[in-house]
Amino acid sequence: MKIRQILNNNVALVQRGELDLIVLSNGLSFRKKVGDSISADEVDKVFVPDSNDVLExxxxLLSNVNQEILKATTRIVRLVEEELGEAVNDYLYLTLLDHVDYSLKRAEKGQYIVSPLAWEVRKFYPKQYELSKQALTIIFEETKVDFPESEAVSIALHLINLQETKVSIEDTMKEMRLVGDILTIIKMHYQIQLDEGSMNYNRLVTHLRYFAQRVAAGEIYSSQETEINKQVRMMYPQAFLCVQKISKYLYQQFQKELTKDEETYLMLHISRVAQRKESEE
Structure with missing residues (x-):
């Protein structure tokens, strides 16, 4: 690989065959100049941009962050890969790098973000959240900036989007908010606190997470199995009333209408999670 441009002591733009690559390693470009060769053994990380815009x-980004941030991000990525057993792609590495850089700039001004999705992230993605707390420890070790635990939520949102086929962070936040709002509607309707350790609760949350993904993708079930729906309505009248509230919310927020099948599945899950309350009435 030949150096085309030195971005800083740790980052260089190189050419390998017909490809333009960005390579990263501590002190990589020190005492080197344009035209010099770099071997694969000297490189810690290689980025393969798929367009000129991405390359720029x-x-x-890589040329304007300091060494401490690069080291912290690289350590976080290695931790994530080890714990989740998935290779982290360039997208996640660079969005994390950008996030850590921006967070540190906010911290200098005493500005810390408390995400409205803190409860949802801790509940639905506990492993990513725990990894994000470890990431805060790594950031402190490398930069001496001590973030509050609430900052872990923002990092966790990046880890949630680890999959190669990505849903945007914005879409993930919308889906989690949808799940949280539906759970709130259920709790308010029945005037109960849900047993978050129960099997029925976990089944409900799993159903709602996939339901939220279908809503976001416009893939709500289209069949209209009315007879079963009628039977379930009669068996669980309170669950039916609760689902009507959810249906109204769904239309107001997403302009989506529940099909009979979706309505039926929701009634069944809600009736199970709230069955103690219904049995008392």
Missing amino acids: NYSY
């Missing part, structure tokens, strides 16, 4: 964005 990657180059700007």
Whole structure:
């Protein structure tokens, strides 16, 4: 690989065959100049931009962050790969790098973000949340900036989007908010606290998470199995009233209408999670 441009002591733009690559390693470019060769053994990380725009964005980002942030991000990525057993792609590495850089700039001004999705992230993605808390420890070790635990939620949102086929962080936040709002509607309707350790609760949450993904993708079930729906309505009248509230919320927020099948599944799950309350009435 030959150096085309030195971005800083740790980052260089190189050419390998017909490809333009960005390579990263501590002190990589020290005492080197354009035209010099770099071997694969000297490189810790290789980025393969798929367009000139991406190349420019990657180059700007990597050349404008300091060594401590690069080291912290690299350590976080290695931790994530080890714990989740998945290779982290360039997208996640660079969005994490950008996030850590921006968070540190906010911290200098005493500005810390408390995400409205803290409860949802802790509840639905506990492993990513725990990894994010470890990430805060790594950031402190490398930068001496001590973030509050609430900052872990923002990092966790990046880890949730680890999959190669990504849903945007914005879409993930919308889906989690939808799940949280539906759970709130259920609790308010029945005037109960749900048993979050129960099997029925976990089944409900699992159903709601997939339901939220279908809503976001416009893939709500289209069949209209009315006879079963009628029977379930009669068996669980309170669950039916609760689902009507959920249906109204869904239309107001997403302009989506529940099909009979979705309505039926929701009634069944809600009746199970609230069956103690219904049996008392």
